[in-house]
Amino acid sequence: MPLYKxxxxxxxxxxxxxxxxxxxxxxxxxxxxxxxxxxxxxxxxSELHQRGFLSVRHLLRDFGYTDQDLYYDDYGKPHLxxxxxxxxxxxxxFSGVIISDNEVGIDIEKQREKIAIIAKKFVDYxxxxxxxxxxxxxxxxxxxxxxxxxxxxxxxTPGMLFREHFLVIPFMLQDGKTVAWIDYMNKKYRYNTAFxxxxxxxxxxxxT
Numbered sequence: 616m617p618l619y620k621x622x623x624x625x626x627x628x629x630x631x632x633x634x635x636x637x638x639x640x641x642x643x644x645x646x647x648x649x650x651x652x653x654x655x656x657x658x659x660x661s662e663l664h665q666r667g668f669l670s671v672r673h674l675l676r677d678f679g680y681t682d683q684d685l686y687y688d689d690y691g692k693p694h695l696x697x698x699x700x701x702x703x704x705x706x707x708x709f710s711g712v713i714i715s716d717n718e719v720g721i722d723i724e725k726q727r728e729k730i731a732i733i734a735k736k737f738v739d740y741x742x743x744x745x746x747x748x749x750x751x752x753x754x755x756x757x758x759x760x761x762x763x764x765x766x767x768x769x770x771x772t773p774g775m776l777f778r779e780h781f782l783v784i785p786f787m788l789q790d791g792k793t794v795a796w797i798d799y800m801n802k803k804y805r806y807n808t809a810f811x812x813x814x815x816x817x818x819x820x821x822x823t
Contacts, residue, residue: 618677619709624809628715628822631677632723632813633670635708642669648682667705674712692771702768706816713820720765721820726812730756737763737777744785751788754817758810759783761819762795766806769821770797783808795821 619634635642639662646669648656659665672682684696695701695714704711706723713721731747734756738745741759745752763781775781775797786793791811797804810819 618674620813622809622811624807624820624822627717628713628719629678630711630713630721630818630820631674632709632711632818633674635666635670635705635710637666637670639665639669642666642673646672646676646682648672652682663707667710670710671703671705671712674710678712678714688771690771690773692768702765702820704768704818709813709816709818711818711820715822717823718769719820719822720767720769721818722761722764722768723816723818724757724761724764726753726757726815726817728753730760735778739778740782754788754812755786757817758786758788758819761810761817762793762808762821765808765819765821766795766797769806770799770804772799775799788812 617634617636618631620632622630656665656668685693687693693701693703700715700718702713702719702721704721704723707725709723711721711723713719730753737760745755762783763777766781767775780797780799782796784794792809795806795808806821806823808821810817
């Protein structure tokens, strides 16, 4: 069972990351999926997405939950029936789940040069401390995107924009953490963030 990494950022929060090495069949066999989950996975056109979906259910099992314990609200945000907070991500060969007593968000992204092309769509304030000449520019952009995606998942409010409403405080890659803010509807919300790199991927997560 390729549980790749477990992180405990605080006593109320655990992150688990899975490296997806199994076939679709091997991931599918041991799971007891509820009918709408079965419908979702069978309707996916990409086996990569199917394996990502199923690996998340294996992570749930590692936490002691089943697919029956998970449900989604009208905004597509996942919830657990016991009231704990959860966020889910998968990207190519990795998936991740964060579970906490408090609100959380998580994102895994593959580090790719093309993120520089779309940077203006999600970066504003952060350009003040970023440099295109920095050889860590792509990695830093990926961290910023991951943090903002995590914030979006946590807040789950239609109309929020990465560039306008989310702000990531300057950071060093070696620090593995920073602070982020949501500035929305004349209110400001502060979040702790953490990030790590592995095998050309970046995982970021936010906690309250």
